[in-house]
Every structure is written in structure tokens, then in C-alpha cells.
Amino acid sequence: MQPFTTLTAVAAPLLRANVDTDAIIPSREMKTVGKTGLADGLFAGWRYTAIGGREPNPQFVLNQGAFAGARILLSGDNFGCGSSREHAVWALHEYGFRAVVAPSYSPIFYGNCIRNGIVPVRLAADSIASIASWVQLDPRQHLVTVDLMQCRVQAGSAFDFKFDIEPEPRLMLLEGLDGIDLTLKSRPLIEAFLERDRRGRPWIYLDAKP
Amino acid sequence: MRKTLFEKLWELHLVRDLGGGIGLLAIDRIFLHERTGSVALKSLAASGRTVLDPHRVFCTMDHIVDTLPGRGDDTRMPGGKAFITETRAAALQAGIRLFDVRDPQQGIVHVVSPELGIVLPGATVVCPDSHTCTQGAMGALAWGIGSTEAEHALATGTLRVNRPKTMRVSFEGRLAPGVTAKDLSLLLLSTHGAVGGNGYAVEYAGAAVRALEIEARLTLCNMATEFSAMTGMIAADQRTFEYLEGREYAPHGAAWDAALAQWQSLHSDSGATFDREIQFDVTTLPPMVTWGTSPQHAVPVTGRVPDQASSGATPEAYERALQYMDVTPGTAMQDLSIGAAFIGSCTNSRISDLRRAAAVLKGRRVAPHVRAIVVPGSMTVKRAAEAEGLHEVFLAAGFEWRESGCSMCFYAGGESFGARQRVVSSTNRNFESRQGPETRTHIASPETVAASAIAGRLADARSIAA
Numbered sequence: 001m002q003p004f005t006t007l008t009a010v011a012a013p014l015l016r017a018n019v020d021t022d023a024i025i026p027s028r029e030m031k032t033v034g035k036t037g038l039a040d041g042l043f044a045g046w047r048y049t050a051i052g053g054r055e056p057n058p059q060f061v062l063n064q065g066a067f068a069g070a071r072i073l074l075s076g077d078n079f080g081c082g083s084s085r086e087h088a089v090w091a092l093h094e095y096g097f098r099a100v101v102a103p104s105y106s107p108i109f110y111g112n113c114i115r116n117g118i119v120p121v122r123l124a125a126d127s128i129a130s131i132a133s134w135v136q137l138d139p140r141q142h143l144v145t146v147d148l149m150q151c152r153v154q155a156g157s158a159f160d161f162k163f164d165i166e167p168e169p170r171l172m173l174l175e176g177l178d179g180i181d182l183t184l185k186s187r188p189l190i191e192a193f194l195e196r197d198r199r200g201r202p203w204i205y206l207d208a209k210p
Numbered sequence: 211m212r213k214t215l216f217e218k219l220w221e222l223h224l225v226r227d228l229g230g231g232i233g234l235l236a237i238d239r240i241f242l243h244e245r246t247g248s249v250a251l252k253s254l255a256a257s258g259r260t261v262l263d264p265h266r267v268f269c270t271m272d273h274i275v276d277t278l279p280g281r282g283d284d285t286r287m288p289g290g291k292a293f294i295t296e297t298r299a300a301a302l303q304a305g306i307r308l309f310d311v312r313d314p315q316q317g318i319v320h321v322v323s324p325e326l327g328i329v330l331p332g333a334t335v336v337c338p339d340s341h342t343c344t345q346g347a348m349g350a351l352a353w354g355i356g357s358t359e360a361e362h363a364l365a366t367g368t369l370r371v372n373r374p375k376t377m378r379v380s381f382e383g384r385l386a387p388g389v390t391a392k393d394l395s396l397l398l399l400s401t402h403g404a405v406g407g408n409g410y411a412v413e414y415a416g417a418a419v420r421a422l423e424i425e426a427r428l429t430l431c432n433m434a435t436e437f438s439a440m441t442g443m444i445a446a447d448q449r450t451f452e453y454l455e456g457r458e459y460a461p462h463g464a465a466w467d468a469a470l471a472q473w474q475s476l477h478s479d480s481g482a483t484f485d486r487e488i489q490f491d492v493t494t495l496p497p498m499v500t501w502g503t504s505p506q507h508a509v510p511v512t513g514r515v516p517d518q519a520s521s522g523a524t525p526e527a528y529e530r531a532l533q534y535m536d537v538t539p540g541t542a543m544q545d546l547s548i549g550a551a552f553i554g555s556c557t558n559s560r561i562s563d564l565r566r567a568a569a570v571l572k573g574r575r576v577a578p579h580v581r582a583i584v585v586p587g588s589m590t591v592k593r594a595a596e597a598e599g600l601h602e603v604f605l606a607a608g609f610e611w612r613e614s615g616c617s618m619c620f621y622a623g624g625e626s627f628g629a630r631q632r633v634v635s636s637t638n639r640n641f642e643s644r645q646g647p648e649t650r651t652h653i654a655s656p657e658t659v660a661a662s663a664i665a666g667r668l669a670d671a672r673s674i675a676a
Contacts, residue, residue, distance in 0.1 A: 016526070016530075017405075017523075017527050018404055018405075018504050018527070020639075022620070022639070023642065026621075026643065027622040028287075028288070028621060028623030030622075032289060032292060033248045033249055033252060033293055033297075035253070035357075045642065045647075051643070078404055078408065078438055081404065081436075082639060082641060083340055084340040086246065086249075086356035086357045089356070104405055104408050105408075106340075106438055107353075107374075107408070107409075107438070107439075108354050108355060108356060108435075111355065111356060111372075112356035112358065115358040166232065167229070167230035168229070168372075179358070179359075179362050180257075180361070180362050180366060182370070183234065183368055183370060184366060186225065189234075190225055190234075190236070190367060190368055193225045193236055194367065201469075202465060203330070203460075203461035203465045203466075203468065204330070205265070205266070206265040206459065207263070
């Protein structure tokens with residue numbers, strides 16, 4: 001996983017509450033058993049004029065020239081709600097997004113971001129609305145900075161917001177760590193737990209089942 | 211120290227406190243399905259890692275598999291067959307129990323797991339599926355994860371979990387006849403919003419919850435994810451133990467007695483404190499139905515499309531939902547004509563759901579313009595329903611009677627209800643285009659779906675079944 005320290009980029013506002021993972025990547029766009037080939041299907045239902053089609057809907061923010069190459073997405077409450085599909089994060093990542101800024105996230109989507117190098121920034125809705133208004137004035141010049149070292153979102157000299165992120169997710173993103181590798185460092189503890197637990201709760205372990 | 215059920219389950223599985231609110235938790239059961247589990251198994255194999263304990267990993271074909279009679283590996287979903295064949299190959303290689311397309315125990319993961327006693331009180335259960343919280347109804351700590359986390363759980367038998375806060379939602383009083391667990395979920399969502407549970411593990415309690423049968427408890431916990439909670443759970447009690455005893459993967463004999471002794475201690479202690487408490491008296495609660503495009507957009511079936519001020523939605527979301535659903539404020543819900551009715555999904559597809567819907571349908575016909583489909587949650591449910599003759603009631607009423615699976619709960623490029631079709635559905639999500647391009651979904655209980663199918667418009671089952 002690519003480490004994330006700080007990013008200054010075009011930010012695209014999609015200020016809706018409850019943007020669900022069906023909207024981020026419709027199920028019909030998940031065509032193969034894999035993590036790639038998903039960027040084209042990102043926001044397909046909103047981005048194209050017809051279901052299954054590829055004619056851009058000019059109303060949709062990502063189809064507007066000023067937001068081309070956006071790498072930061074500004075959105076509303078409960079972002080990534082709905083289906084657990086990690087394809088939503090893979091699609092955002094493949095498209096080029098490296099940070100989402102929203103007031104809250106579905107817990108599963110939030111975890112999926114951490115494991116794929118996308119920073120899920122939590123900011124108050126009115127702060128996001130202020131940033132979005134400022135960005136809209138001149139999206140290509142009014143770039144937004146997500147600084148994971150300092151845990152700040154900066155928008156020119158106009159805005160500078162601190163955000164909270166739990167220490168471990170922050171470290172995983174900063175260093176691009178793989179969760180399995182990290183956990184395997186605790187292997188002796190896991191083995192000791194299993195040995196103890198097998199005596200305490202033998203019914204959990206099914207290998208002895210006839 | 212008085213503890214909540216969640217705290218007990220957390221401590222029981224804590225391998226290591228990783229600091230900063232993160233715990234390394236032992237995972238007792240992993241369930242996979244062909245939609246998101248396949249990629250976890252494939253990715254694990256590609257990394258050269260193996261499944262730590264295949265005996266505690268299960269996989270089912272439910273999301274992509276067709277539900278039409280005579281089905282095989284071919285599906286109506288473009289590219290769907292690859293998900294089935296690749297999942298089968300990966301499951302075989304990993305040596306895990308697979309409920310394959312033609313397996314007599316095949317079904318929806320959250321239906322199969324309880325009915326076979328795979329989920330147990332006090333167990334941690336994960337699945338790359340958001341509705342894994344359903345299984346918390348058995349007194350388990352069960353939650354949905356992504357595919358990468360599934361890979362982590364498969365390889366290490368653990369997960370690094372951000373400890374949530376605790377919330378207790380108490381439903382006091384007694385549900386009126388014809389009002390169900392589904393209506394409790396919609397009440398909670400409409401009152402506290404689709405983000406109300408964010409950051410919490412929710413325990414459902416109160417007299418109305420204790421009175422619910424196990425299958426209804428599964429329905430209630432199912433929609434904890436729609437509340438944005440990590441999970442929902444209900445302490446196991448005598449009903450839970452009676453439900454589980456004798457099921458295939460549940461402990462037997464002396465192991466059962468030992469398990470039971472432990473399970474009986476797994477409840478929130480009297481006086482335990484929660485970070486948040488919510489209470490309802492549900493004695494006068496009517497059946498609920500959604501009017502918009504979020505599960506929080508719910509009103510009594512006897513009510514009307516709300517105005518913005520009372521909708522709980524932001525002005526922008528409210529306008530968007532009205533437009534998408536083609537409804538106007540003040541319209542009586544029962545004046546909305548429907549074109550389709552669907553009974554199924556991990557929310558409401560168990561034998562008790564089918565019995566209640568059939569009781570409404572018996573001796574009646576669905577309206578001529580309504581396409582009606584019922585999909586049992588598992589092949590076990592299907593056989594049980596057929597043994598009772600429920601399928602004949604559904605067929606006589608004009609419903610299609612299907613093989614088990616997730617079916618038309620979501621649209622994956624195959625079957626759908628058609629553009630701008632209005633559907634009443636016993637499922638869990640009324641998102642834009644969830645059940646088909648521009649399909650307008652109204653979520654409700656199975657009895658409300660059945661009554662609406664007969665009426666050809668949204669209807670109150672209590673006025674039909676009398």
C-alpha cells in the first residue's frame with residue numbers, strides 16, 4: 001500500500017448525505033472476481049446518461065472539466081453506507097481519489113479506506129460546506145490539502161481545520177502498512193489465546209467434530 | 211464491575227489490546243459468499259497465505275446465483291458465472307464447507323448460519339457482507355467487514371477492531387397483532403436517522419424484544435447496518451437455547467451443557483451503563499413503510515408522505531427523494547399504486563415470514579397488474595414451506611415461487627423490476643436503483659407486502675386479514 005503523508009489536489013464536492021456503496025459502484029459494474037477494472041463504473045448511475053451506458057452526464061461533478069483529476073472528494077453524512085463491497089473503495093482509488101472528506105462514514109467503508117490507502121477525513125458538515133463553496137469559485141486554483149502528518153485540512157489561506165483519526169489507522173495510512181503483516185507479529189499471543197480458549201470454549205472449535 | 215453484553219463479548223475475545231481503542235479480537239466464525247468472499251479467497255491464495263482454521267470457515271452461493279427453477283452455474287447477471295465457478299474452486303482449495311448451488315442446505319448466509327447452528331451465543335462472527343449484524347440476534351458479536359479484512363481474518367483468525375461505544379435501544383410495551391420486528395427497525399431509523407447508530411454497537415432490549423421469536427430477532431438485528439451501527443445484538447435467552455439445541459453445528463451432549471452454562475452469563479448486567487440509551491413504547495406502533503430513498507424515510511402505512519420539516523431529511527435530500535420516488539407531500543401511502551411485490555432477503559425470508567405472508571394471501575389473488583415474487587431464504591426454508599403447503603398458497607395467489615438466494619433484493623445487471631416500477635419489498639434498502647434502474651422501492655414487512663400485492667397499492671395487512 002502506498003504511504004500517504006500529505007496531498008494537495010483538486011477537490012470535487014458531492015454534498016449529499018447517505019451516498020451508498022451501490023451509488024459509488026453499482027453491483028452491475030462489478031464484472032469480474034478481482035479488485036481492478038472498476039474506475040469506469042465509479043458513480044455509474046449518476047455519471048452516465050443511461051444505465052450501462054458510457055455517455056457522460058454533464059450535470060455530474062466529475063464530468064465537469066474544472067474537476068478533472070480530482071483526488072479529494074467532499075461529501076455528506078454517512079458516506080459509504082449500505083453494502084460492504086470493498087469494490088467501492090477500489091473504484092475510488094483506481095479513479096484517482098486518495099482522500100474523502102465527510103462528516104461521518106459507514107464503519108465498514110471507513111475500515112476499507114484504511115486498508116487501501118484512502119484517507120477518510122471526518123470534518124463537521126458546515127466546515128465541508130465552507131470548503132466546497134470556496135472550491136467552487138475556482139476549482140483548479142482553489143486546491144485543498146489533506147495533511148495526515150498534522151491531521152489538518154487546509155484550503156488556501158481561507159480554511160485550516162483539524163481532524164481526528166484514530167492512532168492506528170493513521171499509522172497504517174502514513175506508512176502504508178499491511179494489516180496481516182502487523183498482526184502476524186502477535187502470532188505467539190494468538191496461539192496462546194487459541195490454546196487457552198480451546199479449553200474454555202471447546203464447542204467453538206469444529207475440527208474435532210465427528 | 212457491571213458489564214454490558216458487548217463488553218463481555220469484547221473481553222472474551224480480546225487477544226491483545228493494541229492501544230488507541232483498537233483490540234486484536236479472536237474470530238470464531240468466518241462466512242463468505244460468492245460476491246465478496248471469492249475475491250478474499252483468491253487474494254489470500256495469491257499472497258501464498260493459507261486459511262488458519264478451515265473448520266471454522268463457511269461459504270455460500272447466495273448473491274449472484276439465480277433463483278429461477280432449474281438453475282445451475284449460469285446466471286442472468288453478466289459475468290455472474292465466473293463468481294460462482296471461481297468461488298467453488300477457491301473454497302475447494304481452501305478446504306472450507308461450501309453451500310454450493312445444488313446443496314440442499316444452500317441459502318442466504320444470514321439465514322443458513324443460524325438455522326444450522328453455525329452462529330452461537332458469545333461467538334464472534336464476521337462476513338464480507340454488511341448484514342452480518344443479523345446474526346447478533348443469537349447473542350453473538352457479528353459484524354460486516356470488507357474483503358481485505360476477510361482475508362486478514364482467514365489468515366490470522368483475528369481482526370484489528372476499533373472498539374465502538376455502546377448503545378441500548380429498548381422497545382418496551384407489547385406489539386399489536388400484525389406489527390413486527392421490521393416495523394421496529396423502521397421506527398428506530400425514522401426517529402433517529404440512518405446515521406444514528408454510527409460509532410456504536412447496539413443492544414436491543416425491552417419487553418417487546420424479549421417477546422420476539424428468534425427469527426423476528428434476526429430481522430430486527432438485520433437492519434442495524436442501516437442505522438450505521440457496527441452491529442446489533444440481543445442477549446441469548448431460553449428461546450435462543452431452545453432454537454439452537456440439536457442444530458447441526460451447535461454443540462451436542464456434554465459440550466452443549468458446558469456451552470449453555472457459559473451462555474447464560476452473556477447478558478448485560480443489571481445496572482451496567484451504556485454510552486447511549488434510546489427507549490420506545492411500541493404498544494401503539496402501526497406497521498411502517500418507507501416513502502423515500504433512505505431506510506430512515508419511513509412512516510406508518512396508515513400515514514402520508516411527510517413534508518420536509520417532519521421528514522428528518524435535509525431539504526436537498528428530501529427533494530431528491532420525492533422526485534426519484536415520484537411522490538408528493540401529503541399523499542396517503544395507501545394511495546400509492548404498485549407494480550411489483552417482493553418477499554425475500556436476509557431480512558425477511560425465513561419460515562415464519564413466509565407463514566405470516568401466506569396467512570394474508572390465503573384464498574386471495576394479487577392484483578392483475580402486480581408482479582409478485584417470493585424467494586425463500588434457504589433451501590431448508592423452502593422445503594419446510596413446501597411441507598406445510600405454503601408454496602401452494604403463494605402460487606394460487608399469483609406469486610412466483612423461487613429457489614433460495616438474495617435474488618432481487620439488489621440489481622446486478624440481471625433480473626430487475628423495470629425502470630420507474632414501484633415495488634413493495636420485504637428487503638432492507640430502498641436506495642436509488644437498488645432493485646433495478648430507477649426502480650422505486652418501498653420497504654415493509656412481509657405481511658404489508660402481501661396485503662399490498664392483493665390491493666395493488668400499499669396496504670395495511672390488518673384491514674385485509676381481518
